[in-house]
Amino acid sequence: MLHAVRRRCAxxxxxxxxxxxxxxxxxxxxxxxxxxxxxxxGARRRAQDRRAQSDLRNTLTAEKVHYADQHAYTQxxxxxxxxxxxxxxxxxxDSVPAGSSVAYTVNGEVVTLAARSDSGTCFYLxxxxxxxxxxxxxACEAPSATTNPFSADGWR
Numbered sequence: 001m002l003h004a005v006r007r008r009c010a011x012x013x014x015x016x017x018x019x020x021x022x023x024x025x026x027x028x029x030x031x032x033x034x035x036x037x038x039x040x041x042g043a044r045r046r047a048q049d050r051r052a053q054s055d056l057r058n059t060l061t062a063e064k065v066h067y068a069d070q071h072a073y074t075q076x077x078x079x080x081x082x083x084x085x086x087x088x089x090x091x092x093x094d095s096v097p098a099g100s101s102v103a104y105t106v107n108g109e110v111v112t113l114a115a116r117s118d119s120g121t122c123f124y125l126x127x128x129x130x131x132x133x134x135x136x137x138x139a140c141e142a143p144s145a146t147t148n149p150f151s152a153d154g155w156r
Contacts, residue, residue: 044119045119048117048118048119049117049119049121049123051100051117051118052100052115052116052117052118052121052123053115053117053123055087055088055100055102055115056102056113056114056115056123056124056125057125058084058086058087059080059084059087059089059102059104059113060111060113060125060127060133061084062080062083062084062087063080063104063106063111063127064127065083066079066080066083073106073109073111074106075093075094075104075105075106076093077089077090077091077093080104087102088100088101088102089101089102089103089104090102090103090104093105093106094142094143094144095142096114096140096141096142097114097115097116097122097140098116099116100115100116100117100118101115101116102114102115103115103142103143104143105142105143105144107144109128109129109130110126110127110128110129111126111127112124112125112126112127112143112144113125113126113143114140114141114142114143116140121137122137122138122139122140122141123135123136123137124136124137124138124143
């Protein structure tokens with residue numbers, strides 16, 4: 001046994017991988033990365049958009065809670081953050097949404113909210129007691145100035 005090990009060690013030196021083998025491995029890794037990166041970036045964008053949409057829904061819920069208590073909607077940030085402290089609201093009502101905060105405006109009984117996701121897409125939500133809650137997506141502007149087509153069937 002020892003003789004066989006000595007003969008093997010004394011024989012030809014160990015050889016590494018050939019350049020062709022290394023290039024094939026690098027090519028396979030590059031193909032896997034080319035497939036994975038766009039999928040990851042798409043999932044990230046969708047997650048950022050869902051966060052903005054969730055922020056809009058949570059702000060609308062806070063507005064409805066305030067309405068149930070006071071029989072009126074509010075444009076006062078402190079009223080809404082007292083109900084839901086985790087809300088990220090713009091400091092000034094009816095402003096263009098900045099960062100990942102929610103802009104809001106109240107016109108009588110109609111609440112219009114806007115949020116910009118971290119992907120750059122702006123989402124709008126309008127709640128009208130006479131109608132339904134409607135949704136839109138489009139260029140970023142103040143909620144009261146939005147000319148985006150609102151749709152009852154969700155964000156397009």
